Amino acid sequence: xxxxxxxxxxxxxxxxxxxxxxxxxxxxxxxxxxxxxxxxxxxxxxxxxxxxxxxxxxxxxxxxxxxxxxxxxxxxxxxxxxxxxxxxxxxxxxxxxxxxxxxxxxxxxxxxxxxxxxxxxxxxxxxxxxxxxxxxxxxxxxxxxxxxxxxxxxxxxxxxxxxxxxxxxxxxxxxxxxxxxxxxxxxxxxxxxxxxxxxxxxxxxxxxxxxxxxxxxxxxxxxxxxxxxxxxxxxxxxxxxxxxxxxxxxxxxxxxxxxxxxxxxxxxxxxxxxxxxxxxxxxxxxxxxxxxxxxxxxxxxxxxxxxxxxxxxxxxxxxxxxxxxxxxxxx
Amino acid sequence: xxxxxxxxxxxxxxxxxxxxxxxxxxxxxxxxxxxxxxxxxxxxxxxxxxxxxxxxxxxxxxxxxxxxxxxxxxxxxxxxxxxxxxxxxxxxxxxxxxxxxxxxxxxxxxxxxxxxxxxxxxxxxxxxxxxxxxxxxxxxxx
Numbered sequence: 001x002x003x004x005x006x007x008x009x010x011x012x013x014x015x016x017x018x019x020x021x022x023x024x025x026x027x028x029x030x031x032x033x034x035x036x037x038x039x040x041x042x043x044x045x046x047x048x049x050x051x052x053x054x055x056x057x058x059x060x061x062x063x064x065x066x067x068x069x070x071x072x073x074x075x076x077x078x079x080x081x082x083x084x085x086x087x088x089x090x091x092x093x094x095x096x097x098x099x100x101x102x103x104x105x106x107x108x109x110x111x112x113x114x115x116x117x118x119x120x121x122x123x124x125x126x127x128x129x130x131x132x133x134x135x136x137x138x139x140x141x142x143x144x145x146x147x148x149x150x151x152x153x154x155x156x157x158x159x160x161x162x163x164x165x166x167x168x169x170x171x172x173x174x175x176x177x178x179x180x181x182x183x184x185x186x187x188x189x190x191x192x193x194x195x196x197x198x199x200x201x202x203x204x205x206x207x208x209x210x211x212x213x214x215x216x217x218x219x220x221x222x223x224x225x226x227x228x229x230x231x232x233x234x235x236x237x238x239x240x241x242x243x244x245x246x247x248x249x250x251x252x253x254x255x256x257x258x259x260x261x262x263x264x265x266x267x268x269x270x271x272x273x274x275x276x277x278x279x280x281x282x283x284x285x286x287x288x289x290x291x292x293x294x295x296x297x298x299x300x301x302x303x304x305x306x307x308x309x310x311x312x313x314x315x316x317x318x319x320x321x322x323x324x325x326x327x328x329x330x331x
Numbered sequence: 332x333x334x335x336x337x338x339x340x341x342x343x344x345x346x347x348x349x350x351x352x353x354x355x356x357x358x359x360x361x362x363x364x365x366x367x368x369x370x371x372x373x374x375x376x377x378x379x380x381x382x383x384x385x386x387x388x389x390x391x392x393x394x395x396x397x398x399x400x401x402x403x404x405x406x407x408x409x410x411x412x413x414x415x416x417x418x419x420x421x422x423x424x425x426x427x428x429x430x431x432x433x434x435x436x437x438x439x440x441x442x443x444x445x446x447x448x449x450x451x452x453x454x455x456x457x458x459x460x461x462x463x464x465x466x467x468x469x470x471x472x473x
Contacts, residue, residue: 296339
């Protein structure tokens with residue numbers, strides 16, 4: 001085999017391994033951070049018993065879930081029932097393949113891009129993959145053979161499809177400014193000025209639709225306890241439930257990473273190394289997710305649909321129009 | 332539309348950065364701050380002579396709505412003073428109303444802040460010694 005190819009493959013595998021490890025670690029720590037931050041915002045303390053300040057709580061939760069009985073309902077569609085949690089978790093994780101988390105670095109004479117793969121249609125790849133997540137939710141709702149699960153799944157798919165539209169359109173402005181679908185190019189184009197300044201409306205639309213897309217609190221209707229028990233994962237237990245849980249956090253991290261890449265300048269920043277900048281911005285976004293969750297109540301279903309179709313969609317189209325106009329005038 | 336949303340965000344972030352705002356009490360380690368008129372278990376008080384103040388008049392047993400107090404009086408041979416030979420309080424029956432404290436003519440029964448009364452036995456009766464010990468631990472006499 002060609003020597004260069006072998007080295008390339010080794011480097012790529014190591015990068016995948018590291019990125020995966022970091023994401024897994026972030027998911028676990030996010031559980032603790034979410035509970036702690038939300039508790040303090042709601043004038044509580046949160047977990048305090050397991051380890052100092054409840055630091056071992058995620059591990060305790062994980063062990064508890066591992067020991068739980070793995071129940072598959074008798075009348076469930078077994079194949080889809082088992083497939084669904086995988087279908088939600090995997091797309092959330094593989095979106096990271098195109099997200100640049102640092103500048104080029106040189107190790108032993110080889111220059112390494114700090115991105116798993118830079119494909120020239122990275123933007124399309126992200127949306128192609130992240131839309132797959134909806135299938136997992138719908139399949140979970142259908143396969144459980146439970147009315148609450150089905151209603152949760154239907155709601156979730158309606159919500160995710162509605163908001164995916166605005167999610168995509170909000171990023172079109174950035175793509176128009178950059179003139180490239182590659183995420184590396186988009187980050188490089190933000191060296192001088194971040195896109196959040198050029199595209200404030202786009203950023204606002206992106207953040208709002210991102211919340212809806214990952215089913216987080218103001219838009220967490222698919223799992224509205226008061227109406228739907230637990231939504232699409234009502235029938236799930238043990239590690240299958242844990243996978244849905246992880247998928248939610250993985251989705252959050254992915255969506256935040258996209259926000260950082262498209263609007264907050266990616267890894268660009270003074271003084272600190274690029275990877276540190278990327279992680280800082282990512283943590284900031286994740287903190288915002290938790291902050292919003294501990295502040296707002298849930299929207300009503302019709303409000304959600306009204307907001308998505310009658311406000312966000314026209315606004316995002318308007319944003320694209322304005323961006324195009326300014327670009328034409330400036331030449 | 333946006334302004335009230337921002338207001339909410341500001342409120343929560345203020346709470347987040349103010350560690351004194353937390354209202355949770357870490358109960359077994361952190362003792363609850365009880366109000367001064369809190370009514371816990373009725374405790375027998377100790378007089379100046381180091382003995383119980385109770386004169387076994389039986390008024391507390393009489394007034395008790397849940398009939399949880401048993402008093403058996405006796406007379407001290409030397410001082411001719413009445414004292415309770417048996418004074419039992421059934422903590423399962425006690426409703427912490429404080430009538431015994433009000434009825435007592437010599438202020439021998441006072442409800443203080445003893446509230447951790449759970450037990451592994453199927454009876455929870457405090458005898459005279461236990462009720463006096465509660466007061467002795469506080470090191471107050473009058």
